[in-house]
Amino acid sequence: DAGITQSPRHKVTETGTPVTLRCHQTENHRYMYWYRQDPGHGLRLIHYSYGVKDTDKGEVSDGYSVSRSKTEDFLLTLESATSSQTSVYFCAINTGFGYTFGSGTRLTVV
Amino acid sequence: QQQVKQSPQSLIVQKGGISIINCAYENTAFDYFPWYQQFPGKGPALLIAIRPDVSEKKEGRFTISFNKSAKQFSLHIMDSQPGDSATYFCAASTGNQFYFGTGTSLTVIP
Numbered sequence: 001d002a003g004i005t006q007s008p009r010h011k012v013t014e015t016g017t018p019v020t021l022r023c024h025q026t027e028n029h030r031y032m033y034w035y036r037q038d039p040g041h042g043l044r045l046i047h048y049s050y051g052v053k054d055t056d057k058g059e060v061s062d063g064y065s066v067s068r069s070k071t072e073d074f075l076l077t078l079e080s081a082t083s084s085q086t087s088v089y090f091c092a093i094n095t096g097f098g099y100t101f102g103s104g105t106r107l108t109v110v
Numbered sequence: 111q112q113q114v115k116q117s118p119q120s121l122i123v124q125k126g127g128i129s130i131i132n133c134a135y136e137n138t139a140f141d142y143f144p145w146y147q148q149f150p151g152k153g154p155a156l157l158i159a160i161r162p163d164v165s166e167k168k169e170g171r172f173t174i175s176f177n178k179s180a181k182q183f184s185l186h187i188m189d190s191q192p193g194d195s196a197t198y199f200c201a202a203s204t205g206n207q208f209y210f211g212t213g214t215s216l217t218v219i220p
Contacts, residue, residue, distance in 0.1 A: 031206045041212060043154070050206065094206055098142075099144075100156070
């Protein structure tokens with residue numbers, strides 16, 4: 001969708017294991033974001049990036065880290081997954097006319 | 111602290127009726143107010159957006175009404191159709207960061 005893909009689409013992992021989600025864009029936009037979506041909470045910002053190696057925290061960053069070594073890739077890592085991190089994760093790019101979102105990753109931590 | 115407050119949480123409308131979703135904000139620095147539509151299993155997609163220098167924007171059956179003095183804006187869906195059944199998010203931004211409402215689940219009954 002509009003040059004942004006997320007992988008994997010679905011993942012089940014065990015508590016305590018590290019997990020990395022990938023977001024890839026083909027449009028060379030500077031700003032990229034990771035959100036989580038939970039019922040009753042809407043979309044909450046985890047981390048965002050404003051360039052290669054330039055990242056900053058969002059409102060729910062605890063337990064998450066990110067990396068951006070190339071303009072096109074923005075990785076989200078759960079260092080040690082917990083059940084509270086079961087959620088749907090969305091990556092977004094800022095096109096200058098608003099956000100374009102990826103299709104999401106449904107993560108289940110058991 | 112929720113930067114954008116959205117209501118109602120859920121809405122059921124008969125086919126052909128008008129759906130109205132409301133949002134309110136506090137930060138007067140916000141200068142862009144988009145609405146996103148999300149279908150199950152998909153990422154949110156930009157539906158319509160407005161800037162604070164106009165009081166209304168219409169695109170087909172979708173209209174944003176904006177009240178700058180009250181710091182409120184709303185989405186009106188005229189002649190609602192079953193295909194409009196989705197979750198709707200309002201958002202507000204200043205610069206490169208967007209703040210989302212908690213979402214409204216709209217069901218249009220045939």
